[in-house]
Amino acid sequence: MFLTATNLLAYLTDVGLASGADIVDHDVSIIEIGRRNRNFRVMLSSRPSLFVKQVPVVVPETRLALLREAAAGQLAIEEAGLPTLAAVIPRLLRYDPHHHVLVHEVIPGARCIAEVLLHPAGIACDLVGAVAATLGRIHRESARAGSLARVASCLGGEAPWVVEIGEKAERIMPTMDGASRELVTAIRSSPVLSASLASLGRDWRRTALMHGDFKWDNIVVAPGSDGGRQIHIVDWELCNVGDPLWDVAGMMAALLQIWLLGGALGGDSRPAPQPPGAVPIAFVQCAAVCAWHAYSGEAWPLGDGAVLAQRRLALLTGARLVLMAFELSQRLDRITPAAATAMSLAACFFSQPERALHDMLGLQPLAPSHARNTPSDRPWRLAAAQLPVQENMT
Template identity: 30%
Template sequence: MFLTAANLAHYLLDSGLVDVADIVDGDFKVIEAGQNNRNFKVVVGNNRGKFLKQVQSFQDLHRSSIQREADCYRWAQGFPLWANLMPTLVRYDQSRYCLILELLSASENLREFYNKHREFPESIAGLLGDALSVYHSIKIDLDSTETNLPKLSNKVPWIFTYHKVSYFPANSLSGGAVQFGDVLRSLPTLQTHLERLFDIWRSSDLIHADIKWDNCLIQQVEHEQRLKIIDWELVQMGDVRWDVGSVFQSYLSFWVMCSYRDSSLSTQQLIDDTVANMPKMFASIRAFWNNYRSARNEGSTENDVCLKTCLEFAAVRMLQTAFESLYHCSEMSPHAYALLDLSQQVLRDPTQAAVDLFGLTEDV
């Protein structure tokens, strides 16, 4: 059974997750929050609720990703610091491929927070740096016979090789996404960078693999701010520099994407606006990087994470953001072109980009 706003109350009653009083007292609300899945926020009163995520279809790919996320939540319970970064798992209904989590009250994702306030507190950036260092530091024995160890892939993200092969059925892409691929295949220098970075990818550590501000929630608990990371569907063995780079690209792409619905802006205007506004983020970027590096003991050979490569991976992740922004576009948008241009700026000279675009003055 697929869940809908209409049948959700009945499902929750049958599952024992709410009772009749919760519904009839008038404090029961269902809010659709779907993107790639069927997502629902169920609010009961002011302080209780559930978040439900169900697959859109019963195709194998969707089944495996949500099953992996459920396994990840269970497995994380053996690592309290990591589990503390996640919402609480209530139940996984395998018959319906439905993940049920405790709803995080008084929370909003970082994109919403930064769009609203246009301030970038160092304290929040530091929390994010600490959070990544927690699960990046987990040591995993892939030969372990633990039954609760999820099946973790170790694939390099598709964007590194998209100039060679498309991983999407032709009829599933918008005209803008098709054009993006054509543009990518017309830039030999960019392709050389992608191939070089593909070759240095290392699948040695646990990574989230889809870090972005939408997947980072800031929660106010009394007088304390807490950070939670959600959407662990793509968790895998991979390169920690991809997650770190994904945070860096979230900063750089913010000024382009916050005006995404403004079709009057040219590509150059978007780039100029980004360059002019990035200094507002420099202290936040430094707080993120310094906290992450300190927590990971970056002075050691074992945990070495090179800033230069993190920034190069950020540039690659920005290409993926450009592609994703074109989902409903009939042609390449100025915003996608701006992201493409900024990505190439970073790849051409990551040392200069560290200073000019990210406010990081240390050697890279």
């Protein structure tokens, strides 16, 4: 069954999520939201609004993505040891594997965080910290033994595809466009990029539930019961058992994207990209430091493992920047300047992790042997210093 705005209400009535009275009274509004999937928002006056998702093309990858999002929703409802997940994920009402449909409750009053994150005085560090702390609690709770047993069969623990792209590009992207081919060539011609990505793939960790697709579009804020703002995380199609720092690295890369694209955050009303530096790097550094402290305070106390965790964060941030380069170049014949810079930054995080964390994200090195200098005000010089990548990308 191919859902449309015309037959959707009949489908919802058949499965008990709408009623004949809604049809008779015409007390319903359906809005189709065009994104990667077929998405609909259904507003009913007699009950909470619904968000309906159906995959447009049924292939193993889309079936698995829908199954994993359903698994996250099931965990939130059934697993008592995951209270943070239950509080932040939209409530799952139906998973229909036959028609490849998910139905969630709409979060009342929700707004994409991109709408409120950036202001003239900087990045809203309170919101960034709240998101990071939320991720930390989800990771800590889901790392407990047995917490993911209910859905273990559909969470296979695969490493993100980008860490294998240098070795398996033709298998991962059999129909690569011109820009993607350029990026793959750059990775294969750079020992720093190719070796670092491959090493992350070989050493991939599977310790907690990770969202897997952190971006500002997938974070929403809504009015909280205490009068404040509640963080919610949506679109769990790429969730998996994996390295929790992958989500944190996604946040760091998303913060760097604000600087890289001059304030472009994503969402439906994104500003046109500006040159790097239109948003001062100091804004990014302040938010990144806030995020790391908030996350580490919830996920684990800073201790003997903090130095290694921070170094791994740098390496994973490099991988997320490579992923960003592919996303910025989708369906293009040539890579964009922003994608080229993202690749150069990735090489910095791989080859000089402590310096990149310090200069780009403002994180002070924890090892006592390193000097604690003030953050650099010349991140562009750091990016341009990676000659092998810069020469290949320009």
